Amino acid sequence: MGSVFGKHFTVTTFGESHGKALGVVVDGCPAGLELNEADIQPYLDRRKPGQSKYTTKRAEGDKVEILSGTFEGVTTGTPIGMVLSNGDQHSKDYDALKDVFRPGHADYGFFAKYGVRDHRGGGRSSGRETAARVCAGAVAAKLLQRFGVKVFAYTKSIGGIAIDSFDIADAAKNPLYMPDRQAAEKAGALIEQMMRERDSVGGVVECRITGVPAGLGSPVFDKLDANLAKAVMSIGAVKGFALGDGFAAAKATGSENNDAFCMAGDRIAKASNHAGGILGGISDGDEIVFTAAFKPTPSIAREQRTVTTGGEEVTISIAGRHDPVVVPRAVVVVESMAAIVLVDAFLENATAKVEYLEKIYGIL
Numbered sequence: 001m002g003s004v005f006g007k008h009f010t011v012t013t014f015g016e017s018h019g020k021a022l023g024v025v026v027d028g029c030p031a032g033l034e035l036n037e038a039d040i041q042p043y044l045d046r047r048k049p050g051q052s053k054y055t056t057k058r059a060e061g062d063k064v065e066i067l068s069g070t071f072e073g074v075t076t077g078t079p080i081g082m083v084l085s086n087g088d089q090h091s092k093d094y095d096a097l098k099d100v101f102r103p104g105h106a107d108y109g110f111f112a113k114y115g116v117r118d119h120r121g122g123g124r125s126s127g128r129e130t131a132a133r134v135c136a137g138a139v140a141a142k143l144l145q146r147f148g149v150k151v152f153a154y155t156k157s158i159g160g161i162a163i164d165s166f167d168i169a170d171a172a173k174n175p176l177y178m179p180d181r182q183a184a185e186k187a188g189a190l191i192e193q194m195m196r197e198r199d200s201v202g203g204v205v206e207c208r209i210t211g212v213p214a215g216l217g218s219p220v221f222d223k224l225d226a227n228l229a230k231a232v233m234s235i236g237a238v239k240g241f242a243l244g245d246g247f248a249a250a251k252a253t254g255s256e257n258n259d260a261f262c263m264a265g266d267r268i269a270k271a272s273n274h275a276g277g278i279l280g281g282i283s284d285g286d287e288i289v290f291t292a293a294f295k296p297t298p299s300i301a302r303e304q305r306t307v308t309t310g311g312e313e314v315t316i317s318i319a320g321r322h323d324p325v326v327v328p329r330a331v332v333v334v335e336s337m338a339a340i341v342l343v344d345a346f347l348e349n350a351t352a353k354v355e356y357l358e359k360i361y362g363i364l
Helices: 035-048 091-097 107-114 127-145 167-174 181-196 226-232 246-251 327-347 353-358
Strands: 012-015 021-027 079-087 152-156 203-210 238-243 261-264 267-270 288-294 303-309 313-316
Touching: 012 079, 012 127, 035 127, 035 327, 107 181, 127 152, 127 238, 152 167, 152 181, 152 327, 167 181, 203 327, 226 238, 226 288, 226 327, 238 246, 288 327
Parallel strands: none
Antiparallel strands: 012 021, 021 079, 152 203, 203 288, 238 288, 261 267, 303 313
């Protein structure tokens, strides 16, 4: 099962939604980085359930414990093991779903592949698995700070309600993480309507990454944008990824879409950023901008048609505690996966030129 991500900065997650715990092993983090639980917890607090009336009422504290890879608050260069205990599982809520495939979920795919599946919350396919990724993303983000790189994601739209303005402060002041207070109020009303109608809604997360130098990424199969796309598309509810202008570029002409190069003092820059900060799979020094489309939460209380493991057609209504929209809690997950990709690219780039190796080993 594909539970390992990355080439140089590798992330391996383990655990199920209703198991004893979730965990992650981060390997390849350089020694000498100051790191403790207090660096990771704020990221988990942004993802954990029960934050507002728009999220599942599952009450998990999501308190991280670092098991290995640090000594006296500093990374040692060895694998960093972290664990989160599960404490508020209501597995009985899923008893009625043991022999049916939930519409919009990975149930049937898991059953077709393995012949067995954990019906309690979806097991490894549950959105709860992303808590382990966030732990790794927090480590990556701490390392990126050393290079002046900042990853910032936010809710761009929920349903058909999109932001019209952009105020970073607003994103931190509302539970939907929208940088537009009025849009957040409208989106909140929409979500409440969906809850009354026993339905759900999707949305779009946008991510902006500043401080990335030109030259990260590789041509052909390890393009920086390709790795970002894989990382973000690996998040369970994501159904679309777009860099820069994305699909709008297909409607533009070359003269409209090309970003003219210019000088900004003694630095080469671009006059616009339709490319989203990556050209030819390699960062161009501009802000990296991408969006991720999230589908509506598939677990809804409305009656839906489905089929049992025995081939009987039935209708079901899913009980339990579920998010009417996954987007707000997914914002930090997108940030985390982007940070992991960038750290991997930084480490790979350390051997891109002979002069880099010469600097590392003190050869003048």
